[in-house]
Amino acid sequence: MAHFMYMVLEGLARWSDAPLIRPFTGTADTGEYSWGLITFGEFRRDxxxxxxxxxxxxxxxxxxxxxxxxxxxxxxxxxxxxxxxxxxxxxxxxxxxxxxxxxxxxxxxxxxxxxxxxxxxxxxxxxxxxxxxxxxxxxxxxxxxxxxxxxxxxxxxxxxxxxxxxxxxxxxxxxxxxxxxxxxxxxxxxxxxxxxxxxxxxxxxxSGAWQGEYESQDVVNNIGSFAHMGASTYIYKSAVTGAAFVQTSKAAIGADEFLAMVKQCGLNRLLQYATWLSALIDVARKNEEVLKALQGMRQVMYTGLAMNPEDEAWAYAHGIPLTNMYGTTETGESLPPCQKRKQTLTKFLLIAQCMVSVLGSKENYLRPIPELGLVLVPALDDKSSGSDSSSEKQKQLYDLFLPLSARNCPYPRVRNRPDGHITGDLFEEVKPGYYVFRGRSDDWIKTGPTRAAFCDTKAIEDNVLKTCSDLVRNCVAVGHLKPRVVLLIESSSASPGEVNADEAQKLKEEVLRRTAEFNSRLMEHERITEGSSILVVPAGSLPRTSEKGNIRRKAAHEHFAQQLAAVWGEAC
Missing domain, CATH: 3.40.50.12780 (ANL, N-terminal domain)
Incomplete structure (x- = not known):
């Protein structure tokens, strides 16, 4: 096949005089929003x-x-x-x-x-x-x-x-x-x-994600760093579609910047992580100008995680052209054929957009993009949903499977099956051909300031148990959809039901000291570097499974909800 840059140069030449990039030239701290203009042809020349x-x-x-x-x-x-x-x-x-x-x-x-x-x-x-x-x-x-x-x-x-x-x-x-x-x-x-x-x-x-046909140019905001997959690949997407994109001053744009992009740059498609979009919708509830601007978008797409149901319902009710998109750059776990799920070292790949909801349906139900050739297959072990309720266990969950024939099947060495790849994400079919996301393998959580970055909790726990085996009896890392990871630990020396404050403080300090080198190599949203991110809990208090005695992450999160809420600065 031809090198992918043939596709890029062809597109850059096709729309040579049209705007390609609107680089941010303002000063966000002072609320001064302005943008420059780079055409397709100028970018190709450079x-x-x-x-x-x-x-x-x-x-x-x-x-x-x-x-x-x-x-x-x-x-x-x-x-x-x-x-x-x-x-x-x-x-x-x-x-x-x-x-x-x-x-x-x-x-x-x-x-x-x-x-x-x-x-x-x-x-x-x-x-x-x-x-x-x-x-x-x-x-x-x-x-x-x-x-x-x-x-x-x-x-x-x-x-x-x-x-x-x-x-x-x-x-x-x-x-x-x-x-x-x-x-x-x-x-x-x-x-x-x-x-x-x-x-x-x-x-x-x-083409499967952006819906609706228009004669005029699409203009979308960039999302994230130009050194990461999402924003850096805008160029070859624009080369195929002829769309322009607007550089934002920061990742989570506010209402003022959103309005400025609409007025100055002709923004007509909005892509946001769910938490950021909820903040914008909250403003729209009180600000008619923001609401009208959202209503005037060709499409408002959110991704990263599930949206607040109240915000989603309000957006649909007020005519905001909302669509939900599922895509991933990382997968949960290796899943050999004919074996139950294992909590093992993870594999990673680039899949990007895989499933989208239908624009205008006023439903967040996802369907696979047909041209990609993806398959939803029954999950081999429904307990992997991480739910503890019997009603949830009775639901049939599905894995998203990318066979070798799928157009976005990942690079061979990161596939986790000889016949393709299982993403590690779970779905429930709500009507024929339409699904809702039901979570990931329990070892992975989404955390950090945007609640959208993945964190390998098992790697954190394994390191603590390795470096602090004489101090820590058991531990579990929690923080799914929270601003930071918190480590719950049981002391090896404490008796059931006892937590001595002075001993707990010394234990925290020693755990931080022994795990410092490991933490220094993690991404910032994964690090546990201060005592407030560690809770010493009574011996034997971490919830466990009845069969193997494994610690149940979700149940531990719920059991210590009040203490965790204080760490995250939330109302319990």
Whole structure:
């Protein structure tokens, strides 16, 4: 097949004079919202010019130089639209970018160095923001600072065909390497994105998610960092659809910025995580201008987790064109055929949009995007829903299965079945062909400031039990859809029903000390670095299963709800 950059350049040329990116140029702290404008053609010019530069620089690295397809680390802040130029320029130069972001800067040098080695990267291109870390901690590969795009000569080899390095590729050849938002074993995992996956993502996933046909250009907000999968792939999605996107000043936009994007940039499609959209809907309840702006959207799509039912019902009742989208960049667990689910080390992949609700139906029921070829199969063990109620156990739950024929089946080495991949997410069929999300494997929770980042609780617990075996009898990490993780621990020395305050404080301090190194390698939303994130509970008080005596995470969360609410600053 053709290199995915053929698809990108073709689209950039097709809509050459149309707006592609509206970079944020205002000052959010003072409420001054303004945006610039970059056309499809201008972006293509910068990508081609920068690709020629990198091909010249990296082509001379080590002996005969880097070869087509070699992995090149790309460490970006993710805050500037120029980051997108560097990403696609490296791809156009014939290399395979391996993306890193601000999340990797603490303690970035160790994590980035290890991940570069794991992916056999031949060089590192980095933003000068990371200069000190790179120069002091990474010496295994040649290193190059990002080139300043405006300083590149207008005439820099522009007579050279920018596609000369792009040979035909196999569908499963890796095009871009991203990383998981959480960690396994103390560091994120590489997530390869194949050329076939790029094409399917651009041509099928987004066309299935965005609903309704319009003659004028679609304009959507970006979501997240340009160094992460979601926002960085907007370019090839726009290359296929002709849509423009608006850079937001921050991840969770407020009502004022939303209105400014509508007025100044013509925003007509809104994509938000559920918690952020609920905050906007709360404003719309009191602000007629915000309500009318939401009602005027072609589509208001939310993702990440289930939306507050009251907010969802209010939005439907007030004519907001709401749709629910299920997509994932990470999966829960390995599931060998004909075996029950196991609480094991997780695998990761890029799937993106898989299921969406129907625009105008006023229901949040999800259906698989037909063109992808996904299958819902009966879950092998309904207890994996994590529910303790008998009514919930009687429901038939389904796994989302991606067979080898699925257009977005993940990279071979991260599949967890020989015939495809099980995502680890569970669904209930509410009417033929339509489903509602019923949670993930219990070892994974969504947590952090946005309540949208995955956290491997079992890895945290295993490390505590390993490093503090003489102090901790049992422990469980909780915090699903909460601002941070909290560790519940039973002391090895305490008697049932007893918790001595002084001893509990000493225990917390020692656990923090022994787990400090492990925590330093986790993403910020996964770390337990202060005593307030640890609750010492009476010995034997953590709820357990009757058969094997395993600690029940959801039941522990519910049992200690009052104490946990105080930690999270919530009303119980």
């Amino acid at each position: 990508v081609e010019r920068t690709a020629r530069y990198y091909r010249g620089v990296l082509g001379g690295v080590g002996g005969e130089g880097l070869k087509v397809g070699d992995v090149v680390g790309l460490w970006l802040t993710g805050e500037s639209v120029s980051d997108l130029v560097h990403l696609y320029a490296l791809s156009l130069a014939g290399y395979t970018p391996q993306l890193f972001s601000l999340k990797f800067s603490l303690p970035g040098q160790a994590v980035v160095r290890d991940l570069l080695k794991e992916c056999d990267a031949r060089a590192l291109v980095y933003d000068t923001h990371f200069r000190e870390i790179v120069e002091s901690g990474i010496d295994d590969v040649p290193k190059f600072p990002l080139v300043d795009i405006p300083t590149l000569s207008e005439s820099e080899s522009e007579d050279v065909d920018p596609l000369i390095a792009l040979e035909d590729v196999k569908e499963e050849d890796v095009a871009i390497i991203f990383h998981t938002s959480g960690t396994t074993g103390g560091r994120p995992k590489p997530v390869p994105q194949t050329h076939a996956w790029c094409v399917a993502h651009a041509k099928l996933c987004w």
